[in-house]
Each structure stands twice: as C-alpha cells, then as structure tokens.
C-alpha cells in the first residue's frame with residue numbers, strides 16, 4: 001500500500017523540473033539535478049522506498065536538528081536557549097544578522113547552527129566531528145559517509161558563514177576561534193546520507209528518540225519535543241509558514257536537496273531531489289510532501305490524524 005502510494009507520488013511529481021541545484025557551494029552545482037528518491041520508515045521499523053534512495057548526498061542543513069539535539073542533551077536547554085533564540089527569522093537561511101541581543105534567531109538557520117557547533121566544539125574540542133558523526137550514524141542505524149569534495153568547495157567559498165561566526169564571536173556567543181567553529185560546522189554539513197538513512201533518522205525522532213530498527217535509545221523525550229517544535233516553526237526557513245499551512249509536518253531541508261519530515265509517533269519521511277526554490281528548499285520535495293500529506297492525512301491538524309497516543313491511553 002505505502003509502496004504504491006510512493007510510486008504514484010514519484011511518478012506524478014517527476015515531470016516537475018523547476019529550480020536549480022545550489023551553486024553557491026560550487027561542488028553542489030555538479031550533482032545530477034534530476035535524482036529523485038522517496039523513503040518512509042515507520043516507528044515499527046518498516047522501510048518503504050522508491051527511486052534514488054541509495055544515492056548518497058550531503059546532509060547539509062538537515063544536520064541542524066540533530067546537532068541541536070546533541071547540544072540540548074549535553075549542555076541542557078537553559079544553556080542552549082541562552083545562546084540561541086527560538087523565533088522564526090523570516091530571513092534567508094544564511095542571513096548575516098543577529099537579534100537585538102547579538103543572538104541568532106533560532107538553531108535552524110546558519111547563525112544558530114554555527115552557535116550550536118560552537119557549543120559542541122566547547123564540549124568536545126577536536127573530537128566534535130567524530131562525536132557528531134557517531135551520533136548521526138546511530139540515528140541512521142548505519143555509518144554516514146563524508147563528501148571531501150563538497151567540504152573543500154564550501155570551505156573555499158564560505159565567506160557568509162565566516163562573517164556570521166565573527167559576529168557571534170564579537171557578541172560573546174562563540175568563545176572558540178570563529179574559523180575553528182565554521183570548519184566543524186562545515187564538516188557536520190558535508191556528511192552524506194541516503195534517503196533511506198535520512199528517513200531512519202527522522203523515524204528515530206518520530207519514535208521519541210529510539211531508532212525503530214536497531215532499538216538504540218539515542219535522544220531523550222524532552223529533547224525530541226524541543227527539536228520537533230523548532231523544526232515545525234523554523235525548519236523550512238522563510239518558507240516555514242507556507243509549509244505549516246499546506247503540509248503541516250515538522251521538517252528540515254538542506255541545500256543538498258534532502259528534506260526530512262517527522263510524523264510524530266508514526267513515520268519518518270525523507271525525500272531527495274536537488275533542484276531548489278528561492279528559499280533553498282527542494283521544489284519536488286515540497287510537491288511530493290504535499291501529495292503524501294493529502295493522501296495519508298498526515299497534517300498535524302488534520303481531523304483524521306490520530307494525534308497523541310498517550311492521550312488515547314488515558315482516554316481508554
């Protein structure tokens with residue numbers, strides 16, 4: 001059933017050819033633009049895939065919610081939200097602006113993610129990348145890859161992120177050298193996932209932090225709640241409002257063309273297609289998620305959505 005729905009959505013959205021792969025990171029402009037894969041992993045551990053779901057791509061900003069979860073668990077919410085706000089910015093993901101207190105608006109845009117990377121560098125020093133890679137691989141249930149070429153290409157052209165890091169250093173949010181933190185953040189973004197791995201990471205969030213395939217308990221429930229709240233309000237950048245109205249599932253996009261969406265206690269979804277719109281979100285992914293939401297009634301406020309299973313336990 002899910003297999004057939006994924007195939008139908010794939011075929012319906014395939015002709016959509018608007019948008020272009022990101023080119024501000026030169027190596028990303030070279031990816032095959034018409035790749036398209038859809039993967040769904042349920043909280044029971046069932047896996048459904050269609051299209052290019054074994055093709056690795058760079059995780060980019062889809063790493064941000066997971067890095068946030070790491071920082072929340074290791075440093076605590078008070079320390080994290082003291083440095084990074086929780087408000088949607090309405091600006092581009094790589095906007096070089098901070099709020100009136102010199103803080104990033106939220107952890108889903110570059111400024112916030114660079115601040116989070118700084119907290120992880122503080123906590124782990126030179127091992128920050130290894131720790132991130134290890135946690136992400138546990139979330140995916142298999143080891144993530146790394147794209148050296150995309151990493152080098154971004155490092156050679158990351159003037160905006162360097163500018164953001166220097167602003168954060170100036171306002172005291174970063175205490176480590178800005179260059180060191182941006183390097184760590186860029187490494188985090190240059191890890192590669194397949195759509196199937198990314199859907200498993202999403203399903204781990206949907207399953208309140210336990211990987212539904214390996215049963216590895218990785219993220220605590222309060223951290224999952226904080227992470228999904230910020231994905232819902234800020235995960236699609238300045239396209240988050242539209243996404244909330246038309247799709248209504250906490251999600252996070254990346255300029256590599258991947259998006260993950262989390263249907264609480266039910267599904268992790270990942271869709272990969274590199275052509276992006278003006279917000280840096282994949283054009284086909286938006287259409288595919290719209291179609292899936294309609295077909296399966298996934299919008300969080302959809303009347304047919306079963307909602308909190310905890311509540312249903314109390315109501316029995």
Ligand code: GLN
Nearest residue numbers: 060061093189254255280
């Ligand atoms: N590494 C990218 C950057 O910092 C991630 C941006 C994104 O995926 N939106 O610009």
